[in-house]
Amino acid sequence: DSRWSLHGMTALVTGGTRGIGNATVEELAGFGARVHTCSRNEEELNKCLKEWEGKGFVVTGSVCDASSSVQREKLIEEVGSVFHGKLNILVNNVGTNIRKPTTDYSAEEFSKIFATNFESAYHLSQIAHPLLKASGAGSIVFISSVAGLLHIGSGSIYGASKGAINQLTKNLACEWAKDNIRTNCVAPWYIRTSLVEYLLDDKVFLDKIVSRTPLQRVGDPKEVSSLVGFLCLPAAAYITGQVISVDGGFTVNGFN
Numbered sequence: 001d002s003r004w005s006l007h008g009m010t011a012l013v014t015g016g017t018r019g020i021g022n023a024t025v026e027e028l029a030g031f032g033a034r035v036h037t038c039s040r041n042e043e044e045l046n047k048c049l050k051e052w053e054g055k056g057f058v059v060t061g062s063v064c065d066a067s068s069s070v071q072r073e074k075l076i077e078e079v080g081s082v083f084h085g086k087l088n089i090l091v092n093n094v095g096t097n098i099r100k101p102t103t104d105y106s107a108e109e110f111s112k113i114f115a116t117n118f119e120s121a122y123h124l125s126q127i128a129h130p131l132l133k134a135s136g137a138g139s140i141v142f143i144s145s146v147a148g149l150l151h152i153g154s155g156s157i158y159g160a161s162k163g164a165i166n167q168l169t170k171n172l173a174c175e176w177a178k179d180n181i182r183t184n185c186v187a188p189w190y191i192r193t194s195l196v197e198y199l200l201d202d203k204v205f206l207d208k209i210v211s212r213t214p215l216q217r218v219g220d221p222k223e224v225s226s227l228v229g230f231l232c233l234p235a236a237a238y239i240t241g242q243v244i245s246v247d248g249g250f251t252v253n254g255f256n
């Protein structure tokens, strides 16, 4: 059933060497897509590319700092050339955080978080638009966070950058529907990755998170990538403009 396959399709997943991005590369490649990814660390990227080759996945990669406008332009040029001018799927996954009280942030910290989380996703979508349109059936998935919906104590700049992504999802869904490009967003709660490992290793912190989560645990990157994969499939062809939480029930748990 071709509704459940990405065979013949092409995808760009930013930040594919670890965590949610890594699981997403494997999810999309597993559905038959050819995937291009990027990260800042060349050694780790090459190690991943080798592992994927061993698993029989067709994955290529570029070293790119997604927070740099010049490097984003170069990345999309490379993607255009690797996939011959057509891109079906763009997963804007790269993100970072600096946790502080609002009164302590510097202007540089503000710029770094916004450039990495929001500007990179916005600009990559903008410059990938011709490739997505040319594919005939395009799909963008943003990775935001429940921090873009609620205060979770992870810092106001991160929350604002993720909230901006949630709204961009809705704007682009309407603006680019005419080009047959769908735009959706996945908002995870705590997922065990290198981004938050140091927090989850703190038993007091972990217990607090788990006690607020109806499913009583944090998530696994594969539990996020499965939704990203679904949203990219032809099976999801009528779904656009949605922000969906992957959170073990956290965002519906008003009081416990």
Ligand code: NDP
Residues within 6 Å of the ligand: 014, 015, 016, 017, 018, 019, 020, 021, 038, 039, 040, 041, 044, 064, 065, 066, 067, 093, 094, 095, 096, 116, 143, 144, 145, 146, 187, 188, 189, 190, 191, 192, 193, 194, 195, 196
């Ligand atoms: P990780 O830090 O574990 O992995 C991030 C990946 O992106 C790595 O491959 C990293 O490689 C790459 N990356 C980071 N910064 C850049 C950059 N500037 N340019 C290119 N590549 C970059 O993060 P997660 O998997 O946890 O997070 C992925 C997304 O999910 C983020 O947007 C995050 O905000 C979001 N999220 C995560 C949650 C969680 O609990 N883990 C919860 C909610 C949202 P390298 O560092 O070598 O460049």
